[in-house]
Amino acid sequence: MAAEFVGPVMENFVLFAFVGFLAQCVDGALGMAYGVVSSTVLLSFGVPPATASASVHAAEVFTTAASAGSHAAHKNVNWKLFIPLAAGGCIGGGLGAFVLTSVPGDAMKPFIAAYLGLMGLVILWRALKGAGSRQFPRRYSGPLGFFGGFVDAVGGGGWGPTVTTAMVGSGAEPRISIGTANAAEFFVTATISAAFLAALLSGHWSEADAISSHAGSVAGLIVGGLLAAPLAGRIVKIAPVRVLTFAVGGIVVALSAYQFGRLLKLF
Numbered sequence: 001m002a003a004e005f006v007g008p009v010m011e012n013f014v015l016f017a018f019v020g021f022l023a024q025c026v027d028g029a030l031g032m033a034y035g036v037v038s039s040t041v042l043l044s045f046g047v048p049p050a051t052a053s054a055s056v057h058a059a060e061v062f063t064t065a066a067s068a069g070s071h072a073a074h075k076n077v078n079w080k081l082f083i084p085l086a087a088g089g090c091i092g093g094g095l096g097a098f099v100l101t102s103v104p105g106d107a108m109k110p111f112i113a114a115y116l117g118l119m120g121l122v123i124l125w126r127a128l129k130g131a132g133s134r135q136f137p138r139r140y141s142g143p144l145g146f147f148g149g150f151v152d153a154v155g156g157g158g159w160g161p162t163v164t165t166a167m168v169g170s171g172a173e174p175r176i177s178i179g180t181a182n183a184a185e186f187f188v189t190a191t192i193s194a195a196f197l198a199a200l201l202s203g204h205w206s207e208a209d210a211i212s213s214h215a216g217s218v219a220g221l222i223v224g225g226l227l228a229a230p231l232a233g234r235i236v237k238i239a240p241v242r243v244l245t246f247a248v249g250g251i252v253v254a255l256s257a258y259q260f261g262r263l264l265k266l267f
Contacts, residue, residue, distance in 0.1 A: 016217040020228075028182065029231075039052050062222045068182055078179075082184055092149030092152075097195035112158065119166065134172065136171075144166055159189075
């Protein structure tokens with residue numbers, strides 16, 4: 001009986017370790033996709049949206065800590081932008097987690113997909129034009145963090161596509177945008193996970209018990225993500241600016257197209 005239980009758990013662990021490794025490689029290098037990729041895979045396995053979001057954020061507490069350390073070590077973080085970005089993200093993330101455990105978040109998905117598509121096209125246009133870099137205005141980092149944190153909690157992932165794309169789209173240097181967003185993401189993820197835990201303990205979240213049945217998947221996401229996270233800072237530091245800009249724009253447009261495809265039930 002025990003062997004019958006351990007077998008599927010190990011299979012899930014290995015599969016999600018692979019998913020976590022690949023997702024973190026992309027996330028660390030481009031500042032996005034870990035949450036979106038991981039959540040999408042969990043949802044495809046029939047995991048409820050709130051459970052998928054809580055599971056991914058629990059894994060991200062570990063992976064974002066490692067990724068943030070890597071970016072800080074390679075001097076990819078603008079600390080003046082980091083503080084208001086992280087603070088705004090924590091507030092928005094906490095609110096988003098409450099909304100997700102209270103009401104369905106599907107109504108926001110078309111707007112998020114449209115935003116991603118627009119920002120992706122702006123970034124690609126800037127890459128084609130070869131526009132120079134400029135610093136992202138500090139006064140906008142707090143509101144951007146709030147919006148990114150809210151979207152991240154409701155969507156089960158979305159901090160990077162929302163925050164990194166806005167910063168790169170405004171003309172900020174991709175390396176600094178990715179590093180700063182990754183560093184702030186640790187605090188946002190920890191806040192969102194704490195909000196889910198509070199909902200669980202207070203009995204506010206009826207689907208919370210479903211997390212225990214996906215423990216192997218969450219453990220796999222953590223291990224795979226931790227193995228890839230230290231590569232993040234180095235990849236961003238050595239990648240050419242224009243190549244990095246094209247890569248960010250391309251993956252954002254792809255994510256937008258994928259989300260619209262799911263909304264239209266094309267796949």
